Amino acid sequence: MMIALFTDFGADDIYVGQLKVALLRHAAAGTTLIDVLHTAPNYDPRAGAHLLAALRGWYLPDTVFLAVVDPGVGGERDAVVLQADTQWFVGPDNGLLSVVAARAARTRTWRITWRPGMLSASFHGRDLFAPMAAWLSLGDMPPDKLNETAGLRVGLGADDLAEVIYVDHYGNALTGLRAGTVPRNARLTIAARDVTYARVFSDAPAGQAFWYENSIGLVEIALSRGCAATQLGVRVGDLVHVTDVSESAP
Structure with missing residues (x-):
């Protein structure tokens, strides 16, 4: 199984390593972690949304994307899982996943209701999104940790x-x-x-x-x-x- 990482964390900073450790704690042995991009424009879910939508087509069906450009971390925005056609996306509901959703033929969306015992207010990518992405890569859709919704709350649409x-x-x-x-x-x-x-x-x-x-x-x-x-x-x-x-x- 492949987990693809798309963030604005910076490839030379301390955060990507922590993200990968969190993923490997929960994923199956031999899971492939792909660095799609760690220099997505800082604090800019809109730019990231269009870039992610263009990149996703080069990745295999059933790829799980862990996508984090999250200037509102610790605030009121939701944490979500999106199934877009045959691929999965985990990240904030702030528009980042919405262009993918708008252009997909079929979608389902869940709000992540689970919270770990230790949750950093500023690093949901490591503590919340990474475990969920790892579970999805195992084919596990844990019903006690998710609540299906009608769609994303923040949408940018399918337009260029x-x-x-x-x-x-x-x-x-x-x-x-x-x-x-x-x-x-x-x-x-x-x-x-x-x-x-x-x-x-x-x-x-x-x-x-x-x-x-x-x-x-x-x-x-x-x-x-x-x-x-x-x-x-x-x-x-x-x-x-x-x-x-x-x-x-x-």
């Missing part, structure tokens, strides 16, 4: 997000736009700069900004042999305006 949702270490800017919805002749405007389409980096001259369909199907803004984030001044949350050139032509 015309914003930058992640900047990778190369400085490429991933957007919440699925590339299949954007015409190849479209002009994108971001940070007061216009960029046009190129199929891939080698098709653009060195130093030229362009957009392309990246490997997970999103519109990504890049700079050939350079850092788009630095050269264009792009950051998470920046709006992206799409102009279909064929429609705007006289």
Whole structure:
């Protein structure tokens, strides 16, 4: 069984190790833990929701995703389990899981009512979500720990997000736009700069900004042999305006 970890904890900080120990205490021997991402945009469930929705398609059926971008930890937000088609998601009900839910053909949702004897007010990922994800990976849906609900309380919908949702270490800017919805002749405007389409980096001259369909199907803004984030001044949350050139032509 595979448990996939998606967090904003930071790969070089102290939290991911604790998360994995908590998972392995409850999961079966030989369970595979996959680090999907630990640098999801900090405190930003909306950006994380669109990134998670794009990434999930590359993971096997029955994968359990432990997804934690949780600025409201310790507050009133619910802790939930989501079944989306054949995959499982455990995390906060703050919008992070809602794009996955909105785009799935079939969903079921449960509120986590169980609380461990020792529950840190600030680390529900380790103390609450990790044990539940481990139990799910065993095929265990513990009825005394869950209460089925009609759906998530916080929903962002299935629509694309015309914003930058992640900047990778190369400085490429991933957007919440699925590339299949954007015409190849479209002009994108971001940070007061216009960029046009190129199929891939080698098709653009060195130093030229362009957009392309990246490997997970999103519109990504890049700079050939350079850092788009630095050269264009792009950051998470920046709006992206799409102009279909064929429609705007006289």
